[in-house]
Amino acid sequence: MGEAGSDFGGYLIDREVARGGSAVVYQAHHPxxxxxxxxxxVLNEVHRTPAWQARLDREFEFASFLNHPHIVRMYRHGRFWLAMQFVDGGRATRxxxxxxxxxxxxQIAAALDYAHHRGIVHCxxxxxxxxxxxxxxxxGAVLTDFGTAHAVVEDVWRRRQHNPEVSLPYTAPEILLGKAPSAATDEYALACTAVELLTGSPPFTADDAAELVDAHLRQLPPPLAGTFGSATRAVDLVVERAMAKFPARRYESCAEFVDELSRAIADPPG
Structure with missing residues (x-):
């Protein structure tokens, strides 16, 4: 399985394009x-369990429900696999x-706001x-991987909160405190992503997970020293608000955050 020309789920594999801890992604085509x-x-053998199948089902169902040009399109799925839009240009960091x-x-802010208006948090x-x-x-860019997404109308977070799946450099304080995610949770992660795209690294970096958790809970994001010249302080203020420790203090939407960020960069103080 996995060799060019082999069949999986009715698709013919062309080549491997990515390999992660739980799955392999191939470029493939239907005959x-x-x-x-x-x-x-395709889930790895060790991850072919009911829990990982449920995550794969969640990824397919949530993304299928959302019809947006900057959200990955889903085609079909089955036992331990799913077929989706092939995006051929690499990650945003390039x-x-x-x-x-x-x-x-x-573009991603627009996709997230669209999902939020339909009751889904990417997470x-x-x-x-x-x-x-x-x-x-x-x-335009494409938002992928809805495997840990959360439907805000579902009362399921209480069953999941003791062991949430997180990517620590981008995780909002409320999630680390065991609270339910909201649109503001995605905004916080988008702000962390923005800092990485603009500077080369996320706001908080540490070798130790406990240090990262403490930073998200207690520290202001580090200043973007000199990155944008005279605009740097204005940019810092925008990022600080989007990464406020309390969700209610963040911007009303992801689009508002990115608009303010773009404006601060383009129009430094006189």
Whole structure:
């Protein structure tokens, strides 16, 4: 399984494109549509359990419910696999110009606000889950991996809160405190992502998980020293609000945050 030409779920594998801790992603195609590549995500043998199947089902169902140009499109899924839109340009961290980075952030902010208005919180916003097509910026960035997403109308967080799946460099304080996620949770993670795209690293870095947790709970994001010249302090203030420890103090939407960030960068104080 996994060799070029082999069959999985009715799809023919062309090549491996990514390998993670729980799954392998292949470029593949369906025999009836040889010219349309798909991304075929297949769980590793050790992760073919009911819990991981439920996560895969969640990823498919939530993304399928959302119809947005900057949210990954789902096609089919089955036991231990799913087929989705193939995005061929790599991760958002490959963007080289400030204009392109802000453009990608604007697109992902719009996708997140769209999901939030439909009662879904992504819960794992980070650069690795923002993919780019080769023709970016014409087609725009794509938000992927809804495997840990949360439907705010469901009363399921209480059953999951003792062992939430998190990406620590981007995790909002409320999640670390065992509280339910909200749209503001994604905004916090988007702010961490923005800092990484603009500076090369997320706001808080540490080798020890406890240090990262403490930073998210107690520290202000470090100043973006000199990154934008005279605009730096204005940018710092925008990031600080989007990463406020209390969700109610953050911006009303992800789009508002990115708009304010773009404005602070473009219009430094006189």
């Amino acid at each position: 009836t549509e040889p010219t349309r590549p798909v991304a075929l995500k 963007l080289r110009t400030l204009e392109d980075r802000l453009s990608a952030l604007t 794992d916003v980070k650069p690795a889950n923002i993919l780019l097509p080769q023709d970016f910026p014409r087609s």
